[in-house]
Every structure is written in structure tokens, then in C-alpha cells.
Amino acid sequence: MGVRHVVSFSGGKDSTATLLTALSRFGRENVVPVFCDTGNEHAEIHDYLRYIEESLGIQILRLKANFDAEIAAKRMFVARDQRVGRKYDTEPVFDAQGNPVPKRDGRGNILYRAVKRDGLTVQEPIQKTRKVGGGRRVRWTNRAKRRALEVLHPTGNPYLDLCLWKGRFPSRLAQFCTQELKRNVMVEYQLGLVDSGYTVVSWQGIRRDESPNRRNAKQFEKIAPHYYIYRPLVEWSALDVFDYCGKRKIQPNPLYLQGFSRVGCMPCINCSKKEIWNTHSRAPEYLEQKKEWEILVSKASKRGYATFFNKDLHQKGAASSIVYEANKIDSIIIWSRTTRGGKQFDILSDIEDPMACSSSYGLCE
Ligand code: SF4
The missing domain is CATH 3.40.50.620 (HUPs)
Known part of the structure; x- marks a missing residue:
């Protein structure tokens, strides 16, 4: 054409x-x-x-x-939200020498992930992380719901x-x-x-x-x-x-x-x-x-x-x-x-x- x-x-x-x-x-x-x-x-x-x-x-x-459409979907999501729990920020963990501490599974084995380096896929240890602060509430409180639904x-x-x-x-x-x-x-x-x-x-x-x-x-x-x-x-x-x-x-x-x-x-x-x-x-x-x-x-x-x-x-x-x-x-x-x-x-x-x-x-x- x-x-x-x-x-x-x-x-x-x-x-x-x-x-x-x-x-x-x-x-x-x-x-x-x-x-x-x-x-x-x-x-x-x-x-x-x-x-x-x-x-x-x-x-x-x-x-x-x-x-x-997105705003309508968010209204629905906020109104229905009944989740529980908290969400935490995390930070990487280092040992006393400043080296990254690897993450381990329940049996003490180091966990790895696949990463690309210079075009090659290699296995790299996953670094351990820890929670920081008191976390944030995951669900919308009723007060926050009322406030949001008023303007959404x-x-x-x-x-x-x-x-x-x-x-x-x-x-x-x-x-x-x-x-x-x-x-x-x-x-x-x-x-x-x-x-x-x-x-x-x-x-x-x-x-x-x-x-x-x-x-x-x-x-x-x-x-x-x-x-x-x-x-x-x-x-x-x-x-x-x-x-x-x-x-x-x-x-x-x-x-x-x-x-x-x-x-x-x-x-x-x-x-x-x-x-x-x-x-x-x-x-x-x-x-x-x-x-x-x-x-x-x-x-x-x-x-x-x-x-x-x-x-x-x-x-x-x-x-x-x-x-x-x-x-x-x-x-x-x-x-x-x-x-x-x-x-x-x-x-x-x-x-x-x-x-x-x-x-x-x-x-x-
Ligand atoms: S706020 Fe700045 S970065 Fe965002 S769309 Fe406008 S000009 Fe672009």
C-alpha cells in the first residue's frame, strides 16, 4: 500500500x-x-x-x-483487596571481610543462578539478603480504600x-x-x-x-x-x-x-x-x-x-x-x-x- x-x-x-x-x-x-x-x-x-x-x-x-479501563480495574482491585501480611525492603548481606554471603537452602547448599557473561552462560552464587525496617502493610486499609475510591x-x-x-x-x-x-x-x-x-x-x-x-x-x-x-x-x-x-x-x-x-x-x-x-x-x-x-x-x-x-x-x-x-x-x-x-x-x-x-x-x- x-x-x-x-x-x-x-x-x-x-x-x-x-x-x-x-x-x-x-x-x-x-x-x-x-x-x-x-x-x-x-x-x-x-x-x-x-x-x-x-x-x-x-x-x-x-x-x-x-x-x-486501568482505573476501573484498579477501583475493583482496591475495593476487593483482602490480602494479609507485610512487604519488606531488603539489603544484601556481607561477611566481616566485606565479601558477599551466599544464600543457602534448608540443607546448607549454596544456591546458584544462571547469568550471561561475555556471551557465555555461567552459574553464579545468589547473594543472601535480609529484611530492612518494619515493612509495609500489603493490603489496603479500609481508610485508604475510602480515600482512593473517592478519587479513582x-x-x-x-x-x-x-x-x-x-x-x-x-x-x-x-x-x-x-x-x-x-x-x-x-x-x-x-x-x-x-x-x-x-x-x-x-x-x-x-x-x-x-x-x-x-x-x-x-x-x-x-x-x-x-x-x-x-x-x-x-x-x-x-x-x-x-x-x-x-x-x-x-x-x-x-x-x-x-x-x-x-x-x-x-x-x-x-x-x-x-x-x-x-x-x-x-x-x-x-x-x-x-x-x-x-x-x-x-x-x-x-x-x-x-x-x-x-x-x-x-x-x-x-x-x-x-x-x-x-x-x-x-x-x-x-x-x-x-x-x-x-x-x-x-x-x-x-x-x-x-x-x-x-x-x-x-x-x-
Ligand atoms: S514528565 Fe518529562 S519524562 Fe515524563 S513524559 Fe513529560 S517530558 Fe517526558
Whole structure:
């Protein structure tokens, strides 16, 4: 049935350059720009989508994840939960010399597991572990059930619904937001095209100099029959990208001129201290919204506490309520104004005019 060039469009500079490249090579009729709406974007992203559509004479397909079924299943699970017992954190055990202590069965025999080393499968002793702390109750208490069932209803906002379903916000170590709100939605759409008989080339605006994780990004990959990934910008720099768009008379997203170094969620869970302060200065309504989300998602969590950011502003092993107080939005805003390990206030942050251009890419001369 032909080839569909599907461009993941986020409203950022890299995806804009990728879209322009795809259109110049294959034309509007063969290119499908797709935007995954997380429900957590700055309103200017949607304005920018309309600007791109009008400037290039194209239509961007908007896709949204839906978690209605997952939330309904969780409601049922929480209401029915009658489990007993506790769940414990564990830590590995070492002997007095600092060597790992192997785990043994009831007869004293060391237990092994198969692991791959340099392409060979070898048997390795399993390290003994011990319980740490008093553990957590496995079942939902009736009080927690009442609290969760009050808020476990779809809101229509994919980001919030995802967090209500999971009972927590994503984190750097559990970044399920990207997976559930963007990757899965995009892959489902593309596989649908493949199943309809198209060959799909998925265009991704990834650059190797963006981060250590991306330094080995391949330019071209075959994922499955009739399904490929193409990354035309792998060898470009950020300035190459702005230059390319500028030569084609396409303006960068205005958020870059407001000091945001990346365009996407507002805010992103991985925001730096400076970006959090910038958001508070220029778009405080987005942090106010996250305060409301923290209340809702806390209610949907078994422990009763959930914070949008987790900047480890608490003692290791602290109780949930202390972790919540240290990392909730109000505390994070105060922390974002500090320098020197979060102890000293940065008075210059109050002097800086929040409406002035502070692009991290030097877009304004
Ligand atoms: S990693 Fe950040 S930008 Fe990506 S989906 Fe999560 S919050 Fe949004």
C-alpha cells in the first residue's frame, strides 16, 4: 500500500527540524506528523502546533493515551483487596571481610543462578539478603480504600489519569510517563498502519550530543518487517537545528525564548532547579496545578502520599509523611530559590525580570 513516514512531533526544535527534513524529501502526502498529547504540556505548545500547521500547510495528528479501563480495574482491585501480611525492603548481606554471603537452602547448599557473561552462560552464587525496617502493610486499609475510591475516576487528562492509576508520579528511575503517554501510543498507531499494509518509517529527532544515553543512537534501524526507525539528526548539534529551521523561515517554539531549555511537559519530572524556578517565575499556574494533582494522587496511593518531584530532599529511610513534606511542590519551590546545597537563598533570582528573554540557546542577540 506504500510507505508512510511518521514523524514524532513534540513542538521542540529537533522534531521541527525532523519534520522539515521529512517534508522536503517525501512531500506532504507521504508524511504523517504525530503529536502525543500528554495533558501536561504548556499551552504554548498547542499554539505552536497550529503555527506549524498553518506555515507548512499540513495537519498534525493528535493522539492521547486513555487509562479508563486501568482505573476501573484498579477501583475493583482496591475495593476487593483482602490480602494479609507485610512487604519488606531488603539489603544484601556481607561477611566481616566485606565479601558477599551466599544464600543457602534448608540443607546448607549454596544456591546458584544462571547469568550471561561475555556471551557465555555461567552459574553464579545468589547473594543472601535480609529484611530492612518494619515493612509495609500489603493490603489496603479500609481508610485508604475510602480515600482512593473517592478519587479513582478518569479525569480525561492522560498524565493525571496515569498517575491516579499507578498511585504515584513517575520518577527518573521509574519514568513510565514517556513509555505510557508517548512511546506506547506512537507504537500502537504505527503498528496499526503496518497491519493495514503500509511500510512505516518512524522519524525521530534524536541527536547524539544531547545526552550520554543517546551518544550511540543509530541513524537507521529495522524493527520488524515493514517497520523502520530513521533518525536524520543524529550527527547534528542544537545550533545546526536552529540554523536549519531559521533558513526555512520557521520560528522556534517561543518557550525557548523564555528560558526553557527543553519543550515538553510543564514541568517535566526531570526539571533542574533552575527550570523549576523559571517555571515558578513565568508560569506559576502549572505548579499550582501540580499541587492539586499531588492531593489527588496522594489519595489514590496506598500510603496516602505522592509528590510530583522527588529531589531526595529528605533523610534516607524517612517516613512517607516526611518525604512528602520535603518534596511537595511548595517545598520544591523554596528549594529552587536556593544555592549551595539548598541552604542559602539566591537573591539574584528575585531581581531578574521574568519577562526578559533568557534563552539557553542564545537565540536573541
Ligand atoms: S519524562 Fe518529562 S517530558 Fe517526558 S513524559 Fe515524563 S514528565 Fe513529560
